Amino acid sequence: MAAHTASMFSIATGSSDPIYRQLIEQVRRLIAAAVLKPGDVLPSVREVALVLAVNPMTVSKAYNMLETEGLLTRARGVGMLVADGEKTQGKEKLLRPTLERAAIEARQLGLDDEAVLKLFKNILGENK
Known part of the structure; x- marks a missing residue:
């Protein structure tokens, strides 16, 4: 189980895509490319928000939507983990x-x- 830092994410401020969507797409791509593997720990909402200078609710929304899709799971005391299984897209x-x-x-x-x-x-x- 690898832990990752918030520096793995970036946002395009001039993009027409909302920030939470940009984060969702980045996580999807990182999972598809096997940079993020099942059981890996994502950086905390607070850490990502500080590094990207965005509202923590934006990061929380992205993580929650990815959890709803089944790509992430919440582990008490640990944070958000990449889910096991074949939920990833090609x-x-x-x-x-x-x-x-x-x-x-x-x-x-x-x-x-x-x-x-x-x-x-x-x-x-x-x-x-």
């Missing part, structure tokens, strides 16, 4: 909504498939 399923939004935006801009794929491949190469 990596492709997590990425799909982002790519769908990008595809819609590409269509609205009138870009052809080849140009979009070339741009995506360039971005993938830049972020290695």
